[in-house]
Amino acid sequence: MSKYTYIVFVASLCLCLVHWACSRPGVQAAVHTAVSTESAKDSVIIDSVRWPESFSLGHVATEAEIQAWDIDVRPDGKGLPAGSGNFVDGQQLYAAKCAVCHGKTGKEGPNNQLVGGADVKEKTIGNYWPYSTTLFDYIRRAMPFNQPGSLSDKEVYSLTAFLLAANRIIDSTTVLNAETLPKIQMPAQKYFVPDDRRGGPEVR
Amino acid sequence: MDDKSSDKSLFSQKIKRRSLLGGAATAAVVFVQTALGKTIQKAIPASVFQSEEDPTKQLGPFPSEIGGRSAFEKPVRKPSDISSRSPLQDFYGTITPSDLHFERHHAGIPTIDPGKHKLLVHGMVEKPLVFTVADLKRFPSISRIAFLECSGNFRTGKETMTPQEICGLTSQSEWTGVKLSTLFREVGVKPGATWFLAEGSDAAVMTRSVPVKKGWDDAIIAYAQNGEALRPEQGYPIRLFLPGWEGNANVKWLRRIELSDQPYMTREETSRYTETIRDGKIRMFSFDMDARSIITFPSYPQHIEKGWLEIRGIAWSGRGKVLYVEVSTDAGKSWHKATLQEPILDKAHTAFRYLWQWKGESTEILSRVTDETGYTQPTLKQLIDARGTDMGGYHLNPVTAWVIKPDGSVVFKPEKLR
Numbered sequence: 001m002s003k004y005t006y007i008v009f010v011a012s013l014c015l016c017l018v019h020w021a022c023s024r025p026g027v028q029a030a031v032h033t034a035v036s037t038e039s040a041k042d043s044v045i046i047d048s049v050r051w052p053e054s055f056s057l058g059h060v061a062t063e064a065e066i067q068a069w070d071i072d073v074r075p076d077g078k079g080l081p082a083g084s085g086n087f088v089d090g091q092q093l094y095a096a097k098c099a100v101c102h103g104k105t106g107k108e109g110p111n112n113q114l115v116g117g118a119d120v121k122e123k124t125i126g127n128y129w130p131y132s133t134t135l136f137d138y139i140r141r142a143m144p145f146n147q148p149g150s151l152s153d154k155e156v157y158s159l160t161a162f163l164l165a166a167n168r169i170i171d172s173t174t175v176l177n178a179e180t181l182p183k184i185q186m187p188a189q190k191y192f193v194p195d196d197r198r199g200g201p202e203v204r
Numbered sequence: 205m206d207d208k209s210s211d212k213s214l215f216s217q218k219i220k221r222r223s224l225l226g227g228a229a230t231a232a233v234v235f236v237q238t239a240l241g242k243t244i245q246k247a248i249p250a251s252v253f254q255s256e257e258d259p260t261k262q263l264g265p266f267p268s269e270i271g272g273r274s275a276f277e278k279p280v281r282k283p284s285d286i287s288s289r290s291p292l293q294d295f296y297g298t299i300t301p302s303d304l305h306f307e308r309h310h311a312g313i314p315t316i317d318p319g320k321h322k323l324l325v326h327g328m329v330e331k332p333l334v335f336t337v338a339d340l341k342r343f344p345s346i347s348r349i350a351f352l353e354c355s356g357n358f359r360t361g362k363e364t365m366t367p368q369e370i371c372g373l374t375s376q377s378e379w380t381g382v383k384l385s386t387l388f389r390e391v392g393v394k395p396g397a398t399w400f401l402a403e404g405s406d407a408a409v410m411t412r413s414v415p416v417k418k419g420w421d422d423a424i425i426a427y428a429q430n431g432e433a434l435r436p437e438q439g440y441p442i443r444l445f446l447p448g449w450e451g452n453a454n455v456k457w458l459r460r461i462e463l464s465d466q467p468y469m470t471r472e473e474t475s476r477y478t479e480t481i482r483d484g485k486i487r488m489f490s491f492d493m494d495a496r497s498i499i500t501f502p503s504y505p506q507h508i509e510k511g512w513l514e515i516r517g518i519a520w521s522g523r524g525k526v527l528y529v530e531v532s533t534d535a536g537k538s539w540h541k542a543t544l545q546e547p548i549l550d551k552a553h554t555a556f557r558y559l560w561q562w563k564g565e566s567t568e569i570l571s572r573v574t575d576e577t578g579y580t581q582p583t584l585k586q587l588i589d590a591r592g593t594d595m596g597g598y599h600l601n602p603v604t605a606w607v608i609k610p611d612g613s614v615v616f617k618p619e620k621l622r
Contacts, residue, residue, distance in 0.1 A: 061332035138471035141409040195490040201578040
């Protein structure tokens, strides 16, 4: 390879790299060359030109810090804890801690109706909730309303089992755990579609 | 004078805000400074409002630490158990006073010590990091004036409804904070990350999934609002702010961001902020707030008089700038372009005005906005035609009509949703 060809090769490689970097989202901030965009009115210098590689603020999160807060559960079951729960325990817990707001059978209120099928107008777990894991995640983080975060994982599994059985989605013998819960197909899942508005003039 | 004893007498009688807003005979409250420089609340005797007192013959209060509204001005939010609405009809210009910004929270307002609060950013990143509030304030900052609107912001049903009751779940502030993209850069977001979970530290530990693209585009971790720290009900000490996107996703009291390759399907984004559309389908992750406008003057319960008046209102779009606003003073038969108040900002409430000579006729006045994407605010009928008769209650932005009666009274024109 002649020196000239080599220079051309290296230069075009650099150009390719820059092009690839600039096409990545958000990477403008990481490109350390002055960029200016000319418009009819003014020219703006992007203010990240002089940014360092890192501002070196904050500290690296420890595993313990992450564990303490990372309580979310995904539809694929990622985040579900060990342990299990069942309908019978859930039924007792429900009567003691939930019925006062949601009604004796989950239908009476005064707050959100939890139980009901396609024949019910209100949005319930049975006719509207698309993912079973959402139930576990939400009860564990936010319920009971006046004692949020007070339930053990076993209690949350049991309440989830009770509510899914009350909605006739599982039978009362099903034991719920990290394996069985994500496999449950919710009746309403098939109705959900991502935002189908496309922007522009159309009313959707 | 013993400062303590006067404090005690004032604060031991719990002054109910509502009683202050009642009839003319109730006293109003002002802040006054004691001799020791402490700012306290004091009641103004009702007689002041009924008397012919000459302000040039009476010494007024001296400078104080905290200002307050004139006792003659009484704008209030309209609270329910779960939200409070901004009094749109009482506002001038486009910035919402922070104490009148609408509220919506899911388990009350947490009390958070900013010295102890932390933000954890982890998941699909090269380097998970924990930031204190002080750390966040050291990053390069950004300020942006933009609206924030709850996606469940349309009520109808009776003539006696104010703009506040119809669509008071929208407000506008100047938000200041650090761009989320700046933090993404620090942690090194992995290429496969397509969503992030935002989690609050309220009693609901509320969570929403947000596409990573929005984080790179224009999301802000806000710590200030209208020149001061966020109000507690707006997420003090930090919140997520997503310009133009439905309010619920702008998670308050933010404590954690987790990068992921899929959405989490949280309770809010599945069983709550989703809407039924045609063919039994349910729309989810409908983040953008479509263009909307409302006439705030004249509106119920105001009265107008014959002669010239300036029809006033606000218009906004979550998809860009307001291009133009049209006003009709003949029940929609003809439309005229309104004047827009500069600067017209991206994803921001924009004030419009239209001069009209009312001659005493019965009529309806309406406004409709068109944004820079070419989208024109629809009628309720257009929305129902597009989404079907089972249309859900979120993302409703219909053209709103006010009925003008010959006696000058103004009422809302409710339309049937079903």
